[in-house]
Amino acid sequence: MTTLLTGLRLANPNSVEEAIAACRDRPGSRFVAGGTDLLVNMRHGLSATEQLIDLSGIDELTMIATNGGGVTIGAGVTVAALARSPGIAAQYRALAEAAAGVAGPGHRNMATVGGNLCQDTRCIYYNQSEWWRNANSFCLKHRGEICHVAPQGKRCHAAYSGDLAPALLVLGAAIEIAGPQGRRTIPLSELYVEDGLAHLALAEGELILAIQLPPAPPPSAYTKVRVRGAIDFPLAGVAVALATADAKVASLQIALTGTNSRPFVVAGTQDFAGRAVDEYLLKEIERLVQKQAQPMRTTIASANYRRVAAAALARRLTARLFAESAV
Amino acid sequence: MHALNPQPRKRLLRLTLNGRPREDAVADGVLLVDYLREVAQLTGVKTGCDGGECGACTVLVDGEAVPSCITLAVRCEDRSVETIEGLAAQGRPTQLQRAFHEKLGTQCGFCTPGMIMAAESLLRRNPTPTEAEIRTALSGNLCRCTGYEKIIESVQAAARATS
Numbered sequence: 001m002t003t004l005l006t007g008l009r010l011a012n013p014n015s016v017e018e019a020i021a022a023c024r025d026r027p028g029s030r031f032v033a034g035g036t037d038l039l040v041n042m043r044h045g046l047s048a049t050e051q052l053i054d055l056s057g058i059d060e061l062t063m064i065a066t067n068g069g070g071v072t073i074g075a076g077v078t079v080a081a082l083a084r085s086p087g088i089a090a091q092y093r094a095l096a097e098a099a100a101g102v103a104g105p106g107h108r109n110m111a112t113v114g115g116n117l118c119q120d121t122r123c124i125y126y127n128q129s130e131w132w133r134n135a136n137s138f139c140l141k142h143r144g145e146i147c148h149v150a151p152q153g154k155r156c157h158a159a160y161s162g163d164l165a166p167a168l169l170v171l172g173a174a175i176e177i178a179g180p181q182g183r184r185t186i187p188l189s190e191l192y193v194e195d196g197l198a199h200l201a202l203a204e205g206e207l208i209l210a211i212q213l214p215p216a217p218p219p220s221a222y223t224k225v226r227v228r229g230a231i232d233f234p235l236a237g238v239a240v241a242l243a244t245a246d247a248k249v250a251s252l253q254i255a256l257t258g259t260n261s262r263p264f265v266v267a268g269t270q271d272f273a274g275r276a277v278d279e280y281l282l283k284e285i286e287r288l289v290q291k292q293a294q295p296m297r298t299t300i301a302s303a304n305y306r307r308v309a310a311a312a313l314a315r316r317l318t319a320r321l322f323a324e325s326a327v
Numbered sequence: 328m329h330a331l332n333p334q335p336r337k338r339l340l341r342l343t344l345n346g347r348p349r350e351d352a353v354a355d356g357v358l359l360v361d362y363l364r365e366v367a368q369l370t371g372v373k374t375g376c377d378g379g380e381c382g383a384c385t386v387l388v389d390g391e392a393v394p395s396c397i398t399l400a401v402r403c404e405d406r407s408v409e410t411i412e413g414l415a416a417q418g419r420p421t422q423l424q425r426a427f428h429e430k431l432g433t434q435c436g437f438c439t440p441g442m443i444m445a446a447e448s449l450l451r452r453n454p455t456p457t458e459a460e461i462r463t464a465l466s467g468n469l470c471r472c473t474g475y476e477k478i479i480e481s482v483q484a485a486a487r488a489t490s
């Protein structure tokens with residue numbers, strides 16, 4: 001019941017400038033990297049376009065480079081390459097763990113970091129075939145009038161479900177963007193908007209070139225709950241970075257995916273600086289996460305399960321990182 | 328390479344298919360699985376979910392296992408593509424294929440070509456994998472018949488036989 005891509009054009013630029021020009025020449029074009037998110041959606045009659053612009057021929061996008069202790073990861077680096085990079089695992093463990101948990105091994109061989117950050121938001125009423133969605137009367141996110149998840153509301157609550165973003169957020173990542181207006185660098189957190197219909201703050205023709213990670217990151221970890229042990233998107237995913245000093249919290253960062261329409265850093269953890277990681281603190285972490293995670297009925301698991309799971313994962317990872325810091 | 332404005336709806340796709348160079352005129356929107364099955368007549372490649380979720384369509388592109396139902400054929404320009412048909416030499420199945428037969432790693436057989444290609448790419452990279460490594464390498468391939476145990480045993484038997 002999947003849509004054929006007859007008539008689709010593929011442009012093959014060899015440089016960033018050519019890619020931007022190809023987009024300008026045919027407005028409505030879309031960039032494609034691994035295609036593991038976009039082609040699946042297009043085959044469901046979503047994200048339709050006349051032209052895809054293939055980013056895989058642009059060498060500039062495929063490098064992992066260390067600089068001054070930090071690292072710059074090209075947007076075209078595959079998730080598989082990231083997962084097996086010893087340098088990433090040693091310094092940025094949350095990122096390596098997140099990469100190893102993306103989709104299945106075949107997807108990871110094609111999937112890229114840039115595509116992972118920009119993947120579409122997800123919902124059980126949206127990630128379905130054209131036929132299914134039509135039979136169910138289309139929803140607000142595509143062709144329809146109302147949201148089947150929150151019919152009273154005016155917005156789409158589809159969940160952002162990429163695994164890499166929360167790991168990169170707690171590690172303080174910035175992204176380099178190129179577009180018709182030139183190049184700019186912004187904190188990764190500014191890429192995302194809490195809106196399932198338009199969750200990326202990228203202008204038409206803008207693409208991500210690379211992700212910059214600062215040097216000397218605190219110890220970090222990532223984990224997620226999913227229906228099966230492989231292939232499935234996170235129902236909730238949590239990254240934590242914890243720096244300690246004298247057996248106390250020096251800094252704590254927690255970021256979530258799979259619960260809201262954007263991945264985000266949980267606010268308020270700066271108040272935990274100077275505290276011991278004990279039962280009181282872990283309870284407060286759970287409460288903080290439960291308050292800020294706002295899952296809706298966009299997956300087969302209940303919204304409440306995802307909220308509780310996110311809080312439990314945040315607690316577990318913080319406790320684990322703290323225990324590891326003591327040895 | 329093709330310039331920015333890809334005027335022709337079809338282009339010449341040159342690739343190595345199961346070890347042999349090959350050229351075909353292929354439209355940009357054709358999926359690798361359809362090219363392999365319909366144009367190259369390699370029907371060992373199976374279409375399962377047709378949406379990137381089950382691994383039945385797994386083939387090797389430059390030695391890496393990928394789902395061919397979400398790969399555009401023209402993106403395999405100048406690459407080496409291998410399907411289940413490319414494994415047996417002169418009609419003789421490989422150790423891995425024989426192991427799937429002998430250890431009952433195949434029942435209805437629908438998932439088998441994808442399973443074997445995923446296992447093949449693992450064994451080339453890592454001829455003596457642990458059980459956990461085998462499970463991870465095959466975690467993107469679904470089977471509705473075997474319960475997976477026999478598949479894992481088949482790959483282990485093939486690894487033992489060749490190492």
Ligand SMILES: Cc1cc2nc3c(=O)[nH]c(=O)nc-3n(C[C@H](O)[C@H](O)[C@H](O)COP(=O)(O)OP(=O)(O)OC[C@H]3O[C@@H](n4cnc5c(N)ncnc54)[C@H](O)[C@@H]3O)c2cc1C
Nearest residue numbers: 033034035036037038103111112114115116118162163208
């Ligand atoms: C069965 C299945 C399971 C999956 N499970 C998971 C999972 O568990 N976790 C997870 O995180 N993902 C999962 N995915 C989604 C997908 O595999 C990943 O998000 C992958 O990293 C996407 O990368 P890509 O290169 O294939 O993106 P593409 O599909 O090529 O692109 C995705 C989007 O990003 C845009 N894009 C790509 N590169 C850039 C760039 N450089 N700049 C700007 N925009 C860009 C594209 O235009 C498109 O809109 C799954 C997919 C499938 C099919």
Ligand code: SF4
Nearest residue numbers: 123139147156157158
């Ligand atoms: S949250 Fe509502 S509008 Fe968004 S995809 Fe789901 S049903 Fe559609």
Ligand code: FES
Nearest residue numbers: 375377381382396
């Ligand atoms: S048919 Fe390609 S993954 Fe299922």
Ligand code: FES
Nearest residue numbers: 434435470471472
């Ligand atoms: S043997 Fe029947 S699906 Fe695997």
